[in-house]
Amino acid sequence: xxxxxxxxxxxxxxxxxxxxxxxxxxxxxxxxxxxxxxxxxxxxxxxxxxxxxxxxxxxxxxxxxxxxxxxxxxxxxxxxxxxxxxxxxxxxxxxxxxxxxxxxxxxxxxxxxxxxxxxxxxxxxxxxxxxxxxxxxxxxxxxxxxxxxxxxxxxxxxxxxxxxxxxxxxxxxxxxxxxxxxxxxxxxxxxxxxxxxxxxxxxxxxxxxxxxxxxxxxxxxxxxxxxxxxxxxxxxxxxxxxxxxxxxxxxxxxxxxxxxxxxxxxxxxxxxxxxxxxxxxxxxxxxxxxxx
Amino acid sequence: xxxxxxxxxxxxxxxxxxxxxxxxxxxxxxxxxxxxxxxxxxxxxxxxxxxxxxxxxxxxxxxxxxxxxxxxxxxxxxxxxxxxxxxxxxxxxxxxxxxxxxxxxxxxxxxxxxxxxxxxxxxxxxxxxxxxxxxxxxxxxxxxxxxxxxxxxxxxxxxxxxxxxxxxxxxxxxxxxxxxxxxxxxxxxxxxxxxxxxxxxxxxxxxxxxxxxxxxxxxxxxxxxxxxxxxxxxxxxxxxxxxxxxxxxxxxxxxxxxxxxxxxxxxxxxxx
Numbered sequence: 377x378x379x380x381x382x383x384x385x386x387x388x389x390x391x392x393x394x395x396x397x398x399x400x401x402x403x404x405x406x407x408x409x410x411x412x413x414x415x416x417x418x419x420x421x422x423x424x425x426x427x428x429x430x431x432x433x434x435x436x437x438x439x440x441x442x443x444x445x446x447x448x449x450x451x452x453x454x455x456x457x458x459x460x461x462x463x464x465x466x467x468x469x470x471x472x473x474x475x476x477x478x479x480x481x482x483x484x485x486x487x488x489x490x491x492x493x494x495x496x497x498x499x500x501x502x503x504x505x506x507x508x509x510x511x512x513x514x515x516x517x518x519x520x521x522x523x524x525x526x527x528x529x530x531x532x533x534x535x536x537x538x539x540x541x542x543x544x545x546x547x548x549x550x551x552x553x554x555x556x557x558x559x560x561x562x563x564x565x566x567x568x569x570x571x572x573x574x575x576x577x578x579x580x581x582x583x584x585x586x587x588x589x590x591x592x593x594x595x596x597x598x599x600x601x602x603x604x605x606x607x608x609x610x611x612x613x614x615x616x617x618x619x620x621x622x623x624x625x626x627x628x629x630x631x632x633x634x635x636x637x638x639x640x641x642x643x644x645x646x647x648x649x650x651x652x653x654x655x656x657x658x659x660x661x662x663x664x665x666x667x668x
Numbered sequence: 669x670x671x672x673x674x675x676x677x678x679x680x681x682x683x684x685x686x687x688x689x690x691x692x693x694x695x696x697x698x699x700x701x702x703x704x705x706x707x708x709x710x711x712x713x714x715x716x717x718x719x720x721x722x723x724x725x726x727x728x729x730x731x732x733x734x735x736x737x738x739x740x741x742x743x744x745x746x747x748x749x750x751x752x753x754x755x756x757x758x759x760x761x762x763x764x765x766x767x768x769x770x771x772x773x774x775x776x777x778x779x780x781x782x783x784x785x786x787x788x789x790x791x792x793x794x795x796x797x798x799x800x801x802x803x804x805x806x807x808x809x810x811x812x813x814x815x816x817x818x819x820x821x822x823x824x825x826x827x828x829x830x831x832x833x834x835x836x837x838x839x840x841x842x843x844x845x846x847x848x849x850x851x852x853x854x855x856x857x858x859x860x861x862x863x864x865x866x867x868x869x870x871x872x873x874x875x876x877x878x879x880x881x882x883x884x885x886x887x888x889x890x891x892x893x894x895x896x897x898x899x900x901x902x903x904x905x906x907x908x909x910x911x912x913x914x915x916x917x918x919x920x921x922x923x924x925x926x927x928x929x930x931x932x933x934x935x936x937x938x939x940x
Contacts, residue, residue, distance in 0.1 A: 384843050388766050391845075395759035395775060395815060403778050403812060406786035406793075413789075420792075471683060482684060484926050485691050490933065491918045492695075493873040495890045496911040499897055500698045503904055509710045511697065547691065548933065555934040604782045607875045611894055625784055632788045633880060645785040652782060 407649070414642035421636045429639070437643040442619055442627070447647065450623040453534055454602040454655075457541040462595050464542070465549025470583065472550070473557045483554075486547035494544070498611035501540045502527065505612075527613050530620035537621060540608050545601075549594045556590030557583070596659045603652050624648040698915075702908035709904045724909035728896075732906075734913055737892040744803065744878075744888060745871040748810035749818075749864055756818035756863075761848055763819065764826035765834075772823060779816035783876050786812075791880050801883040809877040814867035821866070821932050825859030826852065862928040869918045869929075889914045 383390060414433055418426045437443050472482060489497070504512050505526035513523040526536045564586065568578045606625045609615065615622035615630065622630075625648060631641035701709055703720035728734050763772045790809060791800075799805040833855075834847035842850070878888040887895075893910045896903075922929050 381843065383845055387844050388762060388768075391758035391762040392768065392771050394755035395819065396771065398755060398811065398815065399775055399778055402790075402808060403781065403786050406789035407781070409789040410785055468687060471680070471687075476680070476684070478684070480926075482688060483930065484923065485688050487922050487926065487929060487933075488695065488919060489691060491869050491873075491922045491929070493875075493890055493893070493911075493914045493918065495873075495875045495894050496698075496914050497694070499893065499907055499911055500694050502897075503701065503908070504694070504697070509712060509714070509904075511714055514712070514714055543690070543694070551930055552934045555930070600780055606784070607890075610875070611897070625782060628784050629876075632784070633791070638788060638792070641788060645782070645788065648782050649785045652780065656780065 410642045410645055413638050414646055416639050418638040419636060420638060433639045433643045437640055437647075442622070443644065443647075445619065446622050446624050446627045446644075447651070449534065449621070450603060450625070450648075450651065453538060453541075453605065453623060454599060456535075457538045457545075457602050458595060458598050460538070460542050461546045461549050461598055462591060465546045465594070466553050466584075466587075466591055468546070469550045469553035469557060470579065473554060483551070486550055489544045489547050490551075492544065494607035495611045497540065497544055498608040501536075501543075501608075502612050505536055527621070528617060530617050533613055533617065533621045537609060537612065540612070541602065541605065544608075545598060549591070549598065552594040552597075553587055553591055556587045560586050592659060592662060596656060599655050599659060600652055603648070603655060624651065695915075698908050698911050701904060702912045704905055706903065706905055721905075724905040725913075727903075727906050728909045728913060732892070732896065732910070734889070734892060734910065737887055737889045738913070740882075740886055741872055741888040741890075744806050744810055744886070745868045747803070747807045748814045748871050749868050751807065752811050752814035752818045752867060753860070753864070756815050757822060757853070757860075758848070760819045760822035761826055761852065763823040765831065772819070775816055775819045777816075778812050779820070783812070787876065787880055794881060800881065801885050803886055805881045806878060806886050806888075809881055810871045810874060813870050813874055813877075817867040817870065817932075818863045821863040821935065822856070822859055824935055825856060825862075829855060858928065861925060862932040865921055865925045865928055866932040869921060872918055 415428055415430060416426045417424070417429045417432075472479070504510050505528075507513055507523065507525050507528060510526070512526060516523050524532055527533045560583075564582050565578060568582050573581070604625055605623065606629070609621055609623060609626055610629070613621045615626040619627075624644060628641055628644040628648060631637050631644055635641075700716075700718075702724050703722070704715070704718055705721050705723070708715050708718045759771070759775065762768055787809075790805070794800050794805045829852060833851055834844065837847040837851055838844060873890065874888075875890040875894065878886075878891050879894070882888060882891060893907070893914050896910050897907055
């Protein structure tokens, strides 16, 4: 045996060190900086020096109806989109969970929305939704239904955006649940069949409970990303009409990079940060209780 | 096969075809619109049969300099993924072999946290250091996308390689870092392909970081596509050609590496 070198003795620290420093310097430090800014009156456009103003930004933003609306909107968008995706995605996975001709092609098709550039997806759907030349209204009128304004009306903008999110991300739940279903052992299914369970009963009492942890994990991943949805909303509506589709992420972006009110923007970003944290923790708790 | 079964089977295929059409339709519409003239696009009712034209592509690549943005996206994504491998592979190895769970969670934070919560300080710092519109700022920011993916996928992959392989080399006198370099890495091809494909696609698609940190010189494709819409609100043919140009590479990569992409997207959820 040779004498261990410096690298070998400290490999546990040296190997992960660059990645650790990278995240600490480029992510954790900026987040702390954001937190610090939230207690200052800093506005990049005014040129006035940064001043410590305690909790005043928090007071101002919390009392702003636009902020409360943005929180409610973020939660509405997220919850509706993720619930629809979870139900549809699981249903499709259960349907596709058998051998059939063209299965690998079907799986390839399901991958395509996931790898598509969200900004481009948003623009394609804008062409769909266009009130005068879009296919969406053409479809409605061929069915004899009244035409809609889709993303151009405050009343329908959020559901229209949810449709886009559902189109793009339902396949992710499907693929995850399919992978989960493939990993299940055969025994419980055989036992249920021997006991004379109907197809529906097998699904309800065997399949779904067994893949529940996988479904919930997929839901956590989706939930975190849906709360942060930015690209499609920014590209399709920019938060409009008015503020009708302004989520926390969009509002934070506008306060930072359009109004340059850095102090107040920080408060919005911190709110989003905690929303993401809270939701992930809540679902993880749900998941650990479903495993027991 | 009895009649009931055959009916069920037919119904199954109807459902599968329906799902596939819903998934495919936006792509088909984008593709067909990109070959239409403006007159054909705004025709009502929408036209299914039309005489195709290449003028939209000529415009996008001729007048709009999309080739430059294409190269920018490739350079930024390539460098971000490459550097993430350099610092991410050893970290993933340490997480796997020394079960450094807290470190794994720490790096995963970059995947969980909203990008905007650190983008504003980035913007301020980049302006102060004269790093706006440089590849440095852009590549570093895209590494925050690529690194968590690399670490997440590779630590799981290293877990699947038996420890005995390095241990026997180390008994023979090799150092651990040599065993990592000469034994583990050469076996990790499939994991690395998965990590590289996925992290490159996510960097390629990223909009927010580039929107804030890049301007004319380093502008990436998603920004170019987005700007195209705001400049030329009504030129749908050009916009759709641009959308095809941006989506094609990710879709081609996905087709080539289908198995790897599925594995990468689902492994965390199924195992974790």
